[in-house]
Amino acid sequence: MGLKRLLGSRATRSLTVLSVCKAAKRAFDRGSRARAVLLLGLAVLAWKWAILGLVAQGVLTMLRARKPGSGST
Numbered sequence: 001m002g003l004k005r006l007l008g009s010r011a012t013r014s015l016t017v018l019s020v021c022k023a024a025k026r027a028f029d030r031g032s033r034a035r036a037v038l039l040l041g042l043a044v045l046a047w048k049w050a051i052l053g054l055v056a057q058g059v060l061t062m063l064r065a066r067k068p069g070s071g072s073t
Helices: 002-007 010-029 033-048 050-065
Strands: none
Touching: 010 033, 010 050, 033 050
């Protein structure tokens, strides 16, 4: 019950939306317009369901970590 209350709080939702919007801006600045548009749509949904934004941030982090030339071989 406590986790549900935390994820449903206004502060958590606001931070999640802000984080997803920041990722959308970064994608747009890097030239990935399709990803930026998808992230902005996700930001709208993240206001209602904060868990979506959190999952998206995790997926983006994993995708960036798997990028060729970004780490150990």
